[in-house]
Amino acid sequence: MLLDCAVIGGGPAGLNASLVLGRSRRKTILFDDNKPRNAVTSESHGFITRDGINPQELKRIAREELGNYPDVKIEKQRVLSVAKKNGVFQITAEDGGIHNAKKVILATGFKEVLPDIQSIKEFYGTSLFSCPFCDGWELRDRPLAVISENQPAFHLAKVVSNWTDNLIVCTNGKRTLSADEKVILESKGIKVYEKKIRSLIGEKGCLQKIEFDGGEAVLSDGGFVLPEWVQATDIGIQLGCNLNERGGIETDSWKKTTVEGLYACGDTLMAGPSQLILAAGEGSMAAISINGALIEEKFRE
Structure with missing residues (x-):
């Protein structure tokens, strides 16, 4: 089956992107190996209605909400590689499964080197x-x-x-x-x-x-x-994305990377403060951008 979108990364950016895509009736798969950068954090702050929440509890609520949308599937595993062939992205998961998607969102974030x-x-x-x-x-x-x-x-x-x-x-x-x-x-x-x-x-x-x-x-x-920030995966680099001065994935205001069909959001951009509410907003923007692109492609056929 050809998916509309594969979202790689299950933090606030990837979860919110998946929510918007699900509500837009887009066939979506969300990959999340549940190895977050903030694994040592017991409380997350600055997110209205969720100030002080445990990050894992936030994820549990988000996944529960995603369950209301039948077009969204969650895969609790790591993505090993992504290749683009004939305009379609081929995503290889750690279990050996291959998933094909029209669009991909990178929400993999970064790792901290203390x-x-x-x-x-x-x-x-x-x-x-x-x-x-x-x-x-x-x-x-x-x-x-x-x-x-x-x-x-x-x-x-x-x-x-x-x-x-x-x-x-x-x-x-x-x-x-x-x-x-x-x-x-x-x-x-x-x-x-x-x-x-x-x-x-x-x-x-x-x-x-x-x-x-x-x-x-x-x-x-x-x-x-102030830790050093490095990309959590090299998927964007392998696909040929341009990087910004901090080593993050470069995008335009609609979260499009320099690779057609590939979008990035959240901490993956390394472009500003690392906050849940900002990452979630960027995930929403990436999903809206993808939905718009898919609509335009439909009417060009």
Whole structure:
């Protein structure tokens, strides 16, 4: 059977795209291996009517809602490859099954590579986070740290200062801040530590202090880390998509990639804040765009 669309990735972007496609009576298959980037996260924020929900509970509700639409099928498995032949996409799943579709949405997101700091994974998702708009409220008015080895440290520090007046910046041995940036930060009471971090110290995921080479330690209840972002899969690259400056899939405003019939949305674009509500909106836009393209193709026949 030739499907209207295959959606690869079952996060908010892929789920919302599938919902809109199902409501548009499009034969759709959603692939989700349930290995999300935010697996360590226990609460998701900033999504109206679902603020504070567990991400897996959000997915359960979404899948239950998709069950109301008979044209949407969910495959709980990974996609191994996608090829385009004679204008049709051939999707190979990990069970060996091959599915053919007129259109494909990439909603695979990205993976985070954390800085090489001892014990950082013990605190990530509990007292160290990546998005202040998602978790800044819970950490408000506490002594916090921004940990970053790259240039956006200055910007992130300015943003995080919205939630606390007790803030430090740690570059883990990298000199990524300019002299002017350090002067500006310190003029606002934000101290910069450029020594390499020896270890993060705390209990049960709750950070208590940061220890640097040489023995100096600073108290901190948590904060924000800037991980490196990499594509979760190389499907878009293999199909020939152009990438943006951050390594995300390049699209136009309707979520069309540079490959005809291929769309991308959500964190796959690496183009802005990583928030559920933005990803879901982009999934909706991609689905609306595909539905419009299919309608136009029908009337050209």
